[in-house]
Amino acid sequence: MLDFLFCGTNMGVSIIELVCRSEKRKNLLVYLKDGPRNLAAIKEALDVTSTGVLPQIKLLKDNDIVVQKDDEYELSIFGNIVVQKILPVFKLTRMLEKNPEYWFSRDISTLPMKFMERLGDLGDSEVIEPDINSLFDPPQELIDHLLVSQHVTTITSYFHPYYVKHFVGLAKKSVGVNLILTNDVYERIVEDYEEEAEVFFGMDNTSIYIYEGDLPVVSMVCADGFFLLSLFNKKGIYDHNKLISTSEEAIRWGHDLFEYCCLDLQEKE
Structure with missing residues (x-):
């Protein structure tokens, strides 16, 4: 069911590695699942700086998981599929860690x-x-x-x-x-x-x-x-x-x- 998440990305790593390796990327994807957000909203909601989050946004854009429309970022169709598949894993991991x-x-x-x-x-x-x-x-x-x-x-x-x-x-x-x-x-x-x-x-x-x-x-x-x-x-x-x-x-x-x-x-x- 999750096999497609292990396919390669432009970084040469699997999608699941791209998504899960960074806490900032995980938090960003979970935040964007509720709709498009501009950079100011992302920084406030995730308590991050532009320097901290823009490189993560670029990686996700380069791999077609996030797209930019004007000054807002949102999940691509593919990104929505990824998040829906992997969100239960995020939530379960956090539950066990707590x-x-x-x-x-x-x-x-x-x-x-x-x-x-x-x-x-x-x-x-x-x-x-x-x-x-x-x-x-x-x-x-x-x-x-x-x-x-x-x-x-x-x-x-x-x-x-x-x-x-x-x-x-x-x-x-x-x-x-x-x-x-x-x-x-x-x-x-x-x-x-x-x-x-x-x-x-x-x-x-x-x-x-x-x-x-x-x-x-x-x-x-x-x-x-x-x-x-x-x-x-x-x-x-x-x-x-x-x-x-x-x-x-x-x-x-x-x-x-x-x-x-x-x-x-x-x-x-």
Whole structure:
């Protein structure tokens, strides 16, 4: 799929080398994917000088990846193809460089391939490692965002009393709540919180789906402007480390995973 990126350029190197060897060239191409920009805008957005960026622009122009129209620079048709192919690699690399210990210790084998390929969308996330005194407490960032959200979307394969208490409270305040639960979690809620469960599951603003089998994540929460993800480590243990983000890409990744699981449920029926 990426074979054409290894063909030669006017420099005698592969396109992938030309694009990836320089951080300035990578940043410039990512910036230009959103449309033409003049030199002043490029310098401000990328925090570079004319001396620093003009040689990179020339190299990309000489290899037909960037074209100049009047005083603006933009990706050529070929440049657009290159960026679309290689952008996921840029994003994934940056994600791994930001939180290497977390990602190299996670078991991502349970994720559908299409979501593995989009892991770079989680690049702006932060890792939360709870201390021993708050190991079982939900992150304060999650609580704060749930209190001001109008819609909450959640996937969970483990039971936590917090979810019962606060999700019922949110639903009573007319917040839209969408949940995918494993059958074990569902039965635990019904058994331990029978009255609350009856009210919650019967509300018009709640949608509950029972997932047979193993879910692809330990838990995932999307609230307004907030995303949380929990994965098993490579030993198959839930160590309570969580990934949180406020980026639109991460939130979209979470909503898409929820929709994927819903479609999977429909196909199993």
